[in-house]
Amino acid sequence: MADEDEENTMNILIATDCHLGYMERDVVRGNDSLVTFEEILHKAKELAVDFILLGGDLFHENKPSRKTLHGCLELLRQYCMGDKPCPVEFLSDQAVNFGESRFPIVNYEDPNFNVGIPVFSIHGNHDDPAGMGNLCALDILSVAGFVNYFGKTTSLEEISISPVLLQKGATKLALYGLGALRDERLHRMFVRKKVSMLRPTESKEDWFNLFVLHQNRAKHGPTNYIPEQFLDDFLDLVFWGHEHECIIEPCHNPVQNFYITQPGSSIATSLSQGESVKKHCGLLKINRRNFKITKVELETVRPFYMEDVVLSETSLNPEEPEVSKQVEAFCSEKVEAMIERAESEHTGNPRQPDKPLIRLRVDYSGGFDLFSTVRFSQKFVDRVANPRDIIHFMRKKQVDKKDFK
Amino acid sequence: MADEDEENTMNILIATDCHLGYMERDVVRGNDSLVTFEEILHKAKELAVDFILLGGDLFHENKPSRKTLHGCLELLRQYCMGDKPCPVEFLSDQAVNFGESRFPIVNYEDPNFNVGIPVFSIHGNHDDPAGMGNLCALDILSVAGFVNYFGKTTSLEEISISPVLLQKGATKLALYGLGALRDERLHRMFVRKKVSMLRPTESKEDWFNLFVLHQNRAKHGPTNYIPEQFLDDFLDLVFWGHEHECIIEPCHNPVQNFYITQPGSSIATSLSQGESVKKHCGLLKINRRNFKITKVELETVRPFYMEDVVLSETSLNPEEPEVSKQVEAFCSEKVEAMIERAESEHTGNPRQPDKPLIRLRVDYSGGFDLFSTVRFSQKFVDRVANPRDIIHFMRKKQVDKKDFK
Ligand SMILES: [Mn+2]
Ligand SMILES: [Mn+2]
Numbered sequence A, B: 001m002a003d004e005d006e007e008n009t010m011n012i013l014i015a016t017d018c019h020l021g022y023m024e025r026d027v028v029r030g031n032d033s034l035v036t037f038e039e040i041l042h043k044a045k046e047l048a049v050d051f052i053l054l055g056g057d058l059f060h061e062n063k064p065s066r067k068t069l070h071g072c073l074e075l076l077r078q079y080c081m082g083d084k085p086c087p088v089e090f091l092s093d094q095a096v097n098f099g100e101s102r103f104p105i106v107n108y109e110d111p112n113f114n115v116g117i118p119v120f121s122i123h124g125n126h127d128d129p130a131g132m133g134n135l136c137a138l139d140i141l142s143v144a145g146f147v148n149y150f151g152k153t154t155s156l157e158e159i160s161i162s163p164v165l166l167q168k169g170a171t172k173l174a175l176y177g178l179g180a181l182r183d184e185r186l187h188r189m190f191v192r193k194k195v196s197m198l199r200p201t202e203s204k205e206d207w208f209n210l211f212v213l214h215q216n217r218a219k220h221g222p223t224n225y226i227p228e229q230f231l232d233d234f235l236d237l238v239f240w241g242h243e244h245e246c247i248i249e250p251c252h253n254p255v256q257n258f259y260i261t262q263p264g265s266s267i268a269t270s271l272s273q274g275e276s277v278k279k280h281c282g283l284l285k286i287n288r289r290n291f292k293i294t295k296v297e298l299e300t301v302r303p304f305y306m307e308d309v310v311l312s313e314t315s316l317n318p319e320e321p322e323v324s325k326q327v328e329a330f331c332s333e334k335v336e337a338m339i340e341r342a343e344s345e346h347t348g349n350p351r352q353p354d355k356p357l358i359r360l361r362v363d364y365s366g367g368f369d370l371f372s373t374v375r376f377s378q379k380f381v382d383r384v385a386n387p388r389d390i391i392h393f394m395r396k397k398q399v400d401k402k403d404f405k
């Protein structure tokens, strides 16, 4: 892809699952989600992208607290309002794309708002429409003119997705969005051929087709996920939200012949392996039918280290008297090593928190005694962000439970 | 006051206590508050006022529902955004007036928002700052650029109020605002001389001084209100929020030599006498040091009729057999008459609801028996908005409890 062909290249910052408000009442971690959301917006501004595309779960709670809603609006106003003209032409019928909105107009074309970097977003399962008026938190951002919320469906029977059609120079983007639905329901609709993606009638082949969705990608049960092959094969790229592990590097699906990018969350909402992978947002460049994603490391994410130990594979002997103390000392050392590693691997970004998240999974099968995690936590209370749940005791290769994202 | 001197006349729409979201889950009454708020904004637009001034309790709940917040933003976007230039110059230091805001700039001067009719508001006791970050619902409207929220104080010890200084032609307005505080606390601060109102240093006499506050005006207890004489006598006009009865006609206080206008709420939140008075907003015109308030009837307010009967003063005889049935029939007739009156006095505005609020207070002292209000309500369930609490039984001139506004 020709890097210099700027006037025909759409630059999109992609990010997802920011979970604003996660642990907001925690004295240590309360601000983490907003800090990294600010970093994402800051990067979008630095990179002078044409727009930002979010994949759902912007908010952690369906009803975000006033503080979190306020913090989000504050950041959007600070970073996304402004004089920078958006060089992307909006071609599709806005009354269709934003049909669920009281003001079905893309914010950067509304003469009452001066939008520098438009944000487009679908909803996730954490911030889906609910309650009176079937509204979600994104509807608040949308009615305030701060976000272009799309991909809201109302029918429970069938879905037809009309793309947002955008053009910059010779590049034409058909952007399909589908906000989170219950996996089983959407799975069933796919099986029954009740999901259709509408395509531009003319010069179909000129369009780059991008689909953003927020569903289980991993198989949690027979119908509790969306198999990749369910998705239309005319797609060029699928932006998969909801899965928190960062696998942003496009992954080719050879059967469907499309790519999938999974940016992953910008904050760890569980102490699982997938969340301990380095977190990124991405710069998606689209030039005609070609694209490239550049990983952009998020430097303000709280460091998170995770390790497994199997006591029976160590030199510790469950028969020895006081072995429990030895186990505790052994675990302490492990944790100390992770804390040190966190220190040495600090990104240098002044807004990255110092206190890391630490998780040590201890397989104690083979007759070992547990030790008191309360006492253990006290040793690390000032140096670890999650002192109370550092240690996770388990037995014999217990399967790592997938957390709800 | 010269009516034609437009270029030197500030036109302000004054309204208060809109209580958005009041009874929002009631099938019949759920939308009343938003309907009348829309009428107020519509009138502001029709009258082409320079700005709107609200006196607190814009929201009924401290944490408005998503639907109510959304509805409010929707209306503000529809009516208050737009190309009409605001001819009022802002003279004071915005960093002081809006010091509690992350964006201390009046919205109509912010280049990112195209504001047609600015709204200025203080908070009431229903929508006062609380919780994490000490934020209130108006902070959400403010950070979104929709409302200029002022009069937020943080010190519990003393208050000094810096006016918003506005000028239009030869008219200079010093607008003082004080969001609701606990009456006892503010009363004590006044007694201890801890409340001061700062005045412009130069040409003091040129300014028209308007103070908007949201406190008890009626004496509910020794210190549970703010006596009018506590307020500075340099004031020209006091805009008193919180009291729901419409007494918008300026009332002269001869001791302090200022006027008080009490617009009253735009929706009845209790079935009390004060709330049954016709509701208005006002057009406040200020020309140099003179002012005039024109009452503007609110035509969409749900009709509310209230009547008292004292059974012992009627021809009904408590000794008669079946008198309870006679009493019920008597009350039915009264209610029927009020319903008829509501029909005949309908404003004709298509958005004024048909079903009235009806309250009949029945003094049954003198040995009368009560009748079943459940059965009574069934007669009116389709014709009255509050069938279940039409009748209020009481004895011997029981003092009408003041409801919490
Ligand atoms: Mn999710
Ligand atoms: Mn998520």
Ligand SMILES: [Mn+2]
Residues within 6 Å of the ligand: B057, B124, B125, B126, B214, B241, B242, B243, B405
């Ligand atoms: Mn009040």
Ligand SMILES: [Mn+2]
Residues within 6 Å of the ligand: B017, B019, B057, B124, B126, B242, B243, B244, B265, B405
């Ligand atoms: Mn009130």
